[in-house]
Each structure stands twice: as C-alpha cells, then as structure tokens.
Amino acid sequence: MAVGQVDALLLVSFGGPEGPDDVVPFLENVTRGRGIPRERLEEVGEHYFRFGGRSPINDQCRGLIRAIEADFVAHGIDLPVYWGNRNWHPYLPDALRRMREDGVRRALCLFTSAYASYSGCRQYRENLAAALEEVGKEGSEELPDLHRLPHYFNRAGFLEPFVDGVLAALEELPDGARVVFVTHSIPTAMNDASGPDGGRYVAEHLDAAASVAGRVKDRRGAAVEWDLAYCSRSGPPSQPWLEPDINDHLEELAGQGVPGVVVVPIGFVSDHMEVLYDLDTEARETAERLGLAFARVPTPGTAPDARFVAMVRDLVLEYAAQPPQEPPAERLLGALGPVWGDCPGGCCANTRGYRPACCGAD
C-alpha cells in the first residue's frame, strides 16, 4: 500500500565518528559557531578515543532503518527509508540527492530526538533547509517536500520500554532506591525559548518522567520517588545550563542516605556516546565512589521487542492519513496531549539569530 501522498521516510540524525581519524573533524562540525571552550572539546574527544574513536550512533541508525524496513514490509507498507545526519556521513544533502534521483516527491522526517528544543528540533530543521538549498542549486529537478513527524516523547512505544527497564532494575537494587531520570542539559535560555510558548523542553521531560513513574507505580503497586537530572553540560561556565548535573545529584542522594539509584536515560533514543560515557562511565564511577548501588535502564530505540519501531509505523500512518489522524488514547501517555508535526511559527527560536527552517511555519 502506498501511504497517502507520502512516498518516503527520512531518518534525520546527529551522526557520529566511525574511527579515530573522524573524531576531530566530527567535533568541528558539531561545534562550528557554537562557542564551546577548547578544553571541553579536548575532553569530549577523549571520551570518543576511550571507545576506539567510534560512536555507536550510526550503527544504531542502520539497525533502526533495517528494523523499520522489515516492519513496513511485514505490514504491507510500501515506503522506502532514507537516512541523513547533521554532523557526519551520510550527510543530509547526500540523502536529498538520493531522494531526488529516485523521484521522491513528499517525505516524512523522523528525528532521532524525542523532545522540542533548538538542539533537538529546530537545528535539524535549519539543517534540512540548508541542505535543500545546497542541493537545489545543483539541478533543476524537483526536490522532495519534507514534513516532520510529531515528537514522540509522550508515546507509549517510546515510554513503555523505560517502564519495563525501571521495574527490572528495582528488582536488583536495595529497597528505597531512587529513580533518576536523566536527559541532556541545555542552556537555560534554550529551554526558555523551546516550543511555541517557551519552557517546553523541561515540561516535556517532566511529563514523560511522570508517565513512566505512574506506570511503574501501577505495575508494582507501590509509588517510587523520582527526580529529573541532567548530563553532558557543555558551554562556558558563565552560561547557565539546566541543573542538577547527574553527578552532583548522586552526591546529594548519597548524603540523604539513599541506598541506590536507577538511572533512566529518558532524554535519549539509543545508547550513543552520552549514554556510554556520561552515564555508564562517569555517573557509574561517581555512584561507586559514593557507595550507591547503580543500575542504568536501556534506551528504547533498539529494544528487541520493537515497540519503538511499531510506534514509528503508527506515527507514519496517522500523519500520512488524509486528513491526519489523532492517535488513539492508548498510544499517548501524560498530560500534554498529542504533539504537532510541522512546527508552528517561532517554535524553538534560535537564540543566536534567525535562520530559515524547513518543516514548519517559518
């Protein structure tokens, strides 16, 4: 079956280095014009070198694409899947060139970022606009019309794997363990500008975390105490970023006599470098030093039962329907309701100045 007027899915991701020689050029791509101090860059380079100079993120995208393709075939959905990254091969313009060669006219974009913010959404939309412009200059054939699928932070298919992970981790840890949801820190100014009305990044994380904690309570029959903490702070020390940092928060919990922590990487779709280094390496070491029992819950993107992949199919079918359909209630958790696809005007403003963005009103 063809899907409405849509003839492709485009996976839009961050990209990561695939060997030691890629690390420095990759970091230059990521931080161009972003004002990141030299020392921070050298430190982050070391995180990659510790893992052989290779980030797992591209392999996870390859795995996700294979899983989506197989799922589409199994459900009679005739939709090719393309892939482009912001910061490493295959880049977005390469994906657009392939789509143009194949005659793709209208594609839906799936971002590997679940939440609103400049870094997690609008920057990708700006990159897509720039890629369309770059490729548009090369030829007269038509480029695809691109639309973004809604963010999925409050989707059952994204959150339920976290619920299972928390329940399993609690079994292993001493009674009284705290559940700590962790996401990528961003500058507080970026949070203030996120979504159409501001503050959306934190609001979406609190909503998602409350949904997971609520389902955990329902299934084990007892409430858990939980908090939201942040990892991967970057930028100059003078600039305020969202806090508490996960390591500082572990100190605080140990001081309160909490015996263990379940770390839930709620901000991340797959186990890329932030998860492997900032959580599994650094935060785990902090917990060990403090004598806190530690468990890290898996991310949902590559979960073996493919609930995340089924969610992608649901998003595509709902959004490609004419007119687009609202999700049935059981697919949506939390209090914020269904999320828009293409963004309203002014969404997640670039605090460094306006640049054109695709998949939205501006």
Ligand SMILES: CC1=C(CCC(=O)O)c2cc3nc(cc4[nH]c(cc5[nH]c(cc1n2)c(C)c5CCC(=O)O)c(CCC(=O)O)c4C)C(CCC(=O)O)=C3C
């Ligand atoms: C919100 C958010 C997400 C989640 C949404 C999404 O997934 O998009 C995310 C994901 C990722 N961030 C990643 C890597 C990096 N992010 C950096 C820098 C920054 N991230 C920021 C925010 C986010 N980042 C910000 C505000 C900066 C400061 C510079 C700036 O204002 O732009 C830097 C520079 C060095 C440093 O300062 O850490 C690196 C290397 C990787 C790839 C990992 C891998 O290779 O496996 C992934 C998936």
Ligand SMILES: [Fe+2]
């Ligand atoms: Fe980042």
